[in-house]
Amino acid sequence: MSELATTRRWKRPPFIQNPTLRRGLWVGAAIYLALAFGTMEVNWERVAEGTERGQRFIAAFFPPDFVSRWDSIEEGIMESLWMTITSTVVGIILSVPVGLGAARNLSWRPVYLFCRGILAVSRTFPEIILAIFFVKLFGFGPFAGFLALSVGTIGFYGKLLAEDIEDMDPVQAEAIKAVGARWLQWLNYAVQPQVMPRMIGLGIYRLDINFRESAVVGIVGGGGIGATLLTAFDRYEFDSAAAILLIIIGIVMALEYTSGYIRKWVQ
């Protein structure tokens, strides 16, 4: 007995129980990695050149140059902020009817399918691709970026709203119906109070996302700080680029901090 106890060693159970599947996954991963690295074309000379440039870029952060391009930086940041606010507001307003329609417990079957379709389409494409098309259609400038971000917001917010309504407590909704409320009253007193706290939090979270995205739609001509950043990189003005990046990080951090604070306060 004592002999057995010393020779038997405990081994921790593996994460994937099935041994064939486990070994198969390891082999598959190894083959994939070999193929992926094998087909990746890397110009190592250019990469080596980059290290020197990288050092210059990092050096440009100490100190960053806010001054020499300040006019265009200010304009870009302001455009980004306007775009963020308007697109969040418009996107949320438009997503409310879509979200209501896409909640299974609320809407009629054909309307449900139609609204789910809208949400699926607006969620699939990244905002930047939408921005490319809106720039083609509506011309350069913040309006195209605003539209792209609004469509993105509809997909994000409408889906979460619909899911939240589907998860709500049906007892409260029934109680309001039992006192003889009309449909709109029912929405206002039974559905809205239940979903509101979470939706306010998500709205602020989306504001945060929209600012981050508004910084890149400028790369394809959709207005905002992205265009200024692209120009700075194209001209190798790393110190201005560093300044812009620091401003973006600063605003994102401020937004994240406030949004965390507001969400705590709402719930």
Place this chain on the structure above:
Amino acid sequence: MPVRELADKKIWQRRTTRMQFAAWFGWLLGVAIFVYCWRLISEKTIWFFVQDAPQQAADMAERMVPPKWSYMEQLWIPVWDTINIATLGTLIAIIIAVPVAFCAARNTTPSRTLVRPVALFIIVSSRSINSLIWALMLVTLIGPGVLAGVIAIGLRSIGFCAKLLYEAIEEIDHSQVEAIIATGARRSQQLSFGIVPQILPAFAGISVFRWDINIRESTVLGLVGAGGIGLQLDASISTLAWTQVSLILLVILATVIVSEWVSARIRHAII
């Protein structure tokens, strides 16, 4: 319960008068900010182009159908590149995110005053810069190509993975760790037998989730020259080859849907 009395009848209201005023004022402020921002955007818009848009859209739609199916032959390699960018980028991110997450979690960090703020700073700065901006930087630094895309996706994902992972580490059941300590385990053994098994499912879920997001993001990295199908998209748009554009969009759509399906299946199997 806010109740107002009017001619001896009690009328129930949802809010007190003060709350009503506060809400009203909040709305006023919100609307004012919105109108102000809208006016500034409107000033920068050429409304003639906007009025023209429906016609332009119809025109573009007409030029986009039918998709040029024969172009697909040239798209297989970009699609492969796109998937590689997302997968290898996620891999890099995970490898770096794990130590960062352990340094950022309150219960495992070596030092709360020194190491934790640094780890949190890494997380925040990685998260606040969009992967397209990371790609833009890396293309100027190390040149265009797949490598820039892989690193950009990796850098952007570190923050995301590390944040979710350190939250999972902070939420573990401490009694299991205590049990391991009671057997006389060293600190590294505590980590590997007490904490790691508890966060492994969350870890796998986070990685697959981020991979799914990364597929979506890597489709557009080519717009700034960082490889993948975005390169073809950019080239087709600038040469006004609209039938190619529509095919590329369909391919992106299919890739995103497949990756979403795969990630949903894997997460379902884990949890």
